[in-house]
Amino acid sequence: RMAAAPPSYCFVAFPPCSKDGLVVFGKNSARPRDEVQEVVYFAAAEHDPGSKVECTYIEIEQVPKTHAVVLSRPSWLWGAEMGANEHGVCVANEAVVTREPASESEALLGMDLVRLGLERGATAKEALDVIVALLEEHGQGGNYYEDGSSCHTFQSAFLIVDRNEAWILETSGKYWAAEKITEGVKCICNQLSLTTKIDAEHPELRNYVKSQGWWNGDSDFNFSEVFSLADDHLACCSGRESLEKQGGDVSAQAMIDVLRDKDSGVCVDSESFLTTASIVSVLPQDPSFPCIHYFTGTPDPSRSIFKPFIFVDDVKLVPKVQSPSFGNDDPAKKIPRFQEKPDRRHELYKAHEWARSLLEKDQDKGQKLMRIMLDLEKQGLEAMEDILSRTEILDPAEVVDLFYDCVDTELKFFK
Numbered sequence: 001r002m003a004a005a006p007p008s009y010c011f012v013a014f015p016p017c018s019k020d021g022l023v024v025f026g027k028n029s030a031r032p033r034d035e036v037q038e039v040v041y042f043a044a045a046e047h048d049p050g051s052k053v054e055c056t057y058i059e060i061e062q063v064p065k066t067h068a069v070v071l072s073r074p075s076w077l078w079g080a081e082m083g084a085n086e087h088g089v090c091v092a093n094e095a096v097v098t099r100e101p102a103s104e105s106e107a108l109l110g111m112d113l114v115r116l117g118l119e120r121g122a123t124a125k126e127a128l129d130v131i132v133a134l135l136e137e138h139g140q141g142g143n144y145y146e147d148g149s150s151c152h153t154f155q156s157a158f159l160i161v162d163r164n165e166a167w168i169l170e171t172s173g174k175y176w177a178a179e180k181i182t183e184g185v186k187c188i189c190n191q192l193s194l195t196t197k198i199d200a201e202h203p204e205l206r207n208y209v210k211s212q213g214w215w216n217g218d219s220d221f222n223f224s225e226v227f228s229l230a231d232d233h234l235a236c237c238s239g240r241e242s243l244e245k246q247g248g249d250v251s252a253q254a255m256i257d258v259l260r261d262k263d264s265g266v267c268v269d270s271e272s273f274l275t276t277a278s279i280v281s282v283l284p285q286d287p288s289f290p291c292i293h294y295f296t297g298t299p300d301p302s303r304s305i306f307k308p309f310i311f312v313d314d315v316k317l318v319p320k321v322q323s324p325s326f327g328n329d330d331p332a333k334k335i336p337r338f339q340e341k342p343d344r345r346h347e348l349y350k351a352h353e354w355a356r357s358l359l360e361k362d363q364d365k366g367q368k369l370m371r372i373m374l375d376l377e378k379q380g381l382e383a384m385e386d387i388l389s390r391t392e393i394l395d396p397a398e399v400v401d402l403f404y405d406c407v408d409t410e411l412k413f414f415k
Contacts, residue, residue: 003152005095005190006030006273008081009239009266010159011258012166013185013250015285017243020388023283025161026255027092028275028301029081030190030268031074032145036344037277038075039297039321039403041309042119044068044086055079055116056332057106057142060134066119070309072277072295075323075344076146076332079111082279085118086311088291089127090161090281094190095144095154098172098227099214102153103141108134110144110156117160124162128169128178131158132202135174148331148338159188163283163291170194170223175208177201177223185250187240194223239266252294252306252381255280260302267302274299280306282388290394292384297321297407298352303359303370305377307406308384312396316404320347320411348407351414372413380406 010027018024029037044067051062056078071083082092093110108116113131121127144152158169166181170192180199198221202208209215214226239258246254259278260267268275278301280294294306309315323344331340345353355373359366387394 005097005154006032007190007265007268008092008094009259010082010092010094010188011185011239011243011255012159012161012181013243013255014166014181014183016248017183017185017246018250019248021285022251022388023161023163023166023285024250024252024255025090025092025159025279025281025283026259027082027159027279028259028266028268029072029277030273031081031276032147033272033274033276035146035276036075036323036346036349037072037081037297038323038346039070039072039277039295039318041070041315041317042066042068055112056109058108058138060108060138063120067122068311069115069118070293070295070311071115071118072279072297073111073115074146074276075346076330077109077111079109079113079115080118081111081114081277083114083118084281084291084293085121087122088163088283088287089118089121089124090279090283090293091117091127092159092279094157094159094188096157096170096190096192097229098155098192099229100155100172100227102155103139103173104143104151104153105141107139107141109142110140110154110158113140113156114158117158124160124165124167127160128158128167128200131160131169132176135171135176139174140171143337146332146338146341148336148340157188157192159186161281161283163285163287168194170227172227175202175205177205185240185243187243192224192228195225196220196222198223239264252280252282252292252384256294256301256306262302267300269300275301278304278306282384284388288393289388290399292388295321295403297346297348300356303356304352305373305410306380307377307403307410308380309403310394310399312400314400316401318404318407320407322346348411351411355414369413373410376409376413
């Protein structure tokens with residue numbers, strides 16, 4: 001039996017469900033409990049003709065220019081669980097299980113495709129086109145976890161969002177289908193969700209499933225029904241109801257509240273999985289306003305704070321949320337892989353670990369610390385609301401060290 005895919009959740013809300021002409025995006029990344037995620041920024045760059053890029057397992061052709069990106073990623077791999085680029089595109093992925101076993105041979109990981117889509121696509125549709133072209137060319141496969149004892153493989157689903165629209169892209173091997181969304185609230189989780197509304201697909205998709213005997217060509221083509229194992233594509237997304245209840249008021253705060261909700265299962269804290277990092281992004285439909293991306297950089301959003309990041313030139317780097325680098329000595333890069341697990345904790349992760357143990361040991365002190373933290377988060381959210389309600393254009397100097405300062409302040413509280 002295939003191992004269950006980690007139960008991550010991704011959301012997007014469009015006006016009129018969301019506030020003030022904003023598109024709101026969010027993801028909880030559920031991963032193995034002890035895995036560390038870091039938050040990393042890569043500036044836009046130009047690359048020489050013929051240059052290559054080394055992804056998690058394979059090397060592929062580089063493109064002439066890559067966009068600036070900010071990523072939340074398991075620190076042993078090249079790609080990302082979720083992130084954004086300077087053009088207001090956000091991408092998150094989900095591991096999914098389909099009736100087609102995922103390949104163990106090393107190719108692109110779903111997480112690599114998140115980063116490649118962000119680096120190469122200036123709109124959601126461009127990012128989608130990049131991802132499916134790379135799937136066609138290189139395929140997907142390889143171990144999803146830093147685990148030397150067994151290979152965990154999955155197919156991928158993606159939520160790809162910009163200021164105007166979103167695409168849900170679901171894949172099995174190199175085959176795929178996608179649905180375009182411009183209104184309402186959508187959630188994707190670790191199961192297929194596309195049914196008969198398909199706005200783009202692999203040109204050979206229907207012929208392929210007919211040849212496999214999975215669809216007779218007479219009934220309506222329903223992607224989830226054709227590709228899911230049994231009936232596991234039905235019961236998805238407990239968080240969507242809570243967002244829909246907001247009735248036209250989905251804001252960054254509302255999205256954060258949904259991601260923190262343990263009762264609904266959206267915030268995962270189980271024997272094998274933990275929400276190891278979270279993101280919320282606010283994308284104003286009016287392009288004269290900046291997009292704002294909030295990252296935790298630490299596990300369990302109900303005990304973490306969301307810190308804002310805005311793309312500007314020369315944005316200050318934040319080494320305190322970056323894991324140590326082991327270069328070519330990294331066990332993830334040596335064959336056979338993952339023969340040992342180095343300590344990948346970054347400074348914020350270590351400080352947060354201390355805070356979490358305090359919460360468990362000393363309720364009063366822990367609660368007090370949590371109140372201070374949430375107050376700090378609230379100040380950040382209010383400052384960002386202020387930026388989005390101004391008439392004058394944002395001065396980049398004002399936010400160049402925004403994320404840096406928030407991480408720094410959080411660390412000071414922990415100390």
